[in-house]
Amino acid sequence: MRVIAIIGQKGGTGKTTTALGLAVSAERAGFRTAVLDLDPQTNAANWKDRREAEEPAVESIQPGRLRQTLKSAEGAGAEIVFIDTPGKSDTAAVEAARVADLVLIPVRPQIFDLETLSAVRDAVRLAGSPPTYVVLNGIHPSATRSPAEQREMIGNAFGLPVSPVHLSHRAAFAEAPASGQSPQEVEPHGKAAAELEALFAFVDKTATAKARPEAVPILQEARR
Ligand SMILES: Nc1ncnc2c1ncn2[C@@H]1O[C@H](COP(=O)(O)OP(=O)(O)OP(=O)(O)O)[C@@H](O)[C@H]1O
Numbered sequence: 001m002r003v004i005a006i007i008g009q010k011g012g013t014g015k016t017t018t019a020l021g022l023a024v025s026a027e028r029a030g031f032r033t034a035v036l037d038l039d040p041q042t043n044a045a046n047w048k049d050r051r052e053a054e055e056p057a058v059e060s061i062q063p064g065r066l067r068q069t070l071k072s073a074e075g076a077g078a079e080i081v082f083i084d085t086p087g088k089s090d091t092a093a094v095e096a097a098r099v100a101d102l103v104l105i106p107v108r109p110q111i112f113d114l115e116t117l118s119a120v121r122d123a124v125r126l127a128g129s130p131p132t133y134v135v136l137n138g139i140h141p142s143a144t145r146s147p148a149e150q151r152e153m154i155g156n157a158f159g160l161p162v163s164p165v166h167l168s169h170r171a172a173f174a175e176a177p178a179s180g181q182s183p184q185e186v187e188p189h190g191k192a193a194a195e196l197e198a199l200f201a202f203v204d205k206t207a208t209a210k211a212r213p214e215a216v217p218i219l220q221e222a223r224r
């Protein structure tokens, strides 16, 4: 089972949008998928209440229940889990990063978001430095700086790798959650859908499940 944590140190950067969009992509790619919502705002869990489709599973939990819930998810056959976190909780961000095989940090390419990145980098270090990528979100399709220039500038300034795939500012991202959907479901051939599919392909390729400590003795037995 692979665990992807979506974290940040600021509200409204696109964490929930990214978590739900990727979860729907994972589901459509054939993976049994769950979303764990650590945010007391419960945006992801509320999205699931509005949703007609059964999948992905979404559970709202306290950070203290994260490890137990991941174990149950694995026991129930989940193959990929996305953890959505609140904007301003170090504890939830560090807890989520600690159990993650891959951490994503959505940011809008604006100084008020970018200046929080050094604090997020510290939280990731505290969590044992799992593989981490900044994901640029809400790039204006007619921005003067190209996404590639923005990626390079942010990577150089904050010492964090930046995902080669970004999400643009598009109406479908803001409108689809109102009906418990994701852009791929509302406009399957739209540009937002294509961006999410490309981001999921990057995540799928990059997130390699850590050997869980409890799995090690079993592996050793098998080799004997
Ligand atoms: N790429 C995008 N294009 C258009 N609107 C977007 C995009 N990404 C996010 N939004 C909108 O911006 C708002 C904030 O996004 P979202 O709720 O995903 O952020 P968040 O980081 O989860 O916020 P919080 O910290 O409050 O949990 C929402 O209204 C969402 O629909």
Ligand SMILES: [Mg+2]
Pocket: 015, 016, 017, 039, 043, 084, 085, 086
């Ligand atoms: Mg959110």
